[in-house]
């Protein structure tokens with residue numbers, strides 16, 4: 529059986545200074561609670577059979593915990609991102625070493641390209657990339673080049689209403705795409721689109737088989753997914769949601 533391996537990075541004590549773009553700052557971020565929530569997130573991964581490796585902490589980078597935005601992996605290739613937020617580019621430190629230690633071939637997005645991993649949604653042979661927020665068409669083109677030979681189609685899709693594509697939509701194990709309609713620019717991109725009733729419900733981490741991880745802020749979506757036969761685990765990530773984070777951005781699932 530494949531080893532399941534996830535890359536994570538512990539939260540900065542400065543998480544409260546994280547960027548917010550599409551939401552209003554609401555309530556103070558409690559760094560102690562954030563650390564406990566992050567630990568619980570990892571505990572869930574581990575209980576579901578995942579091993580976890582940590583990228584070196586970047587305590588001076590408030591958004592460092594959102595490791596998903598720094599690297600996109602596919603097959604044996606890891607693409608180091610160049611964030612559309614210049615404030616976040618320093619977070620790339622240590623990520624190359626982390627993925628190289630797992631045997632990945634590394635390529636990098638270079639200027640003028642920008643790409644945030646949160647804009648990259650993969651399922652089957654398709655890689656959708658959100659363009660219009662943090663990622664641009666040069667970033668998409670460079671990602672396509674990096675994945676040449678992987679027999680995938682890289683498809684740009686518009687993102688204007690939320691931070692990242694995966695803030696709007698994610699994929700269920702069967703390939704259905706779930707999203708919260710007010711935040712999805714064009715649901716017709718996907719043949720099988722399933723509307724969910726909560727913004728946080730649009731974000732699932734696939735844990736293997738029928739298991740998915742979902743924010744505790746989306747109880748109605750949890751029920752909906754359970755009724756569809758999924759095994760749903762919820763985790764409270766309130767402190768990360770205050771700075772526009774979601775369950776997906778707290779880890780990168782690597783090949784085992």
Ligand SMILES: NC(=O)NCCC[C@H](N)C(=O)O
Nearest residue numbers: 546547594646771772773777
């Ligand atoms: N992939 C993600 O959804 N990342 C969340 C990043 C939140 C962070 N405060 C940012 O604005 O970049």
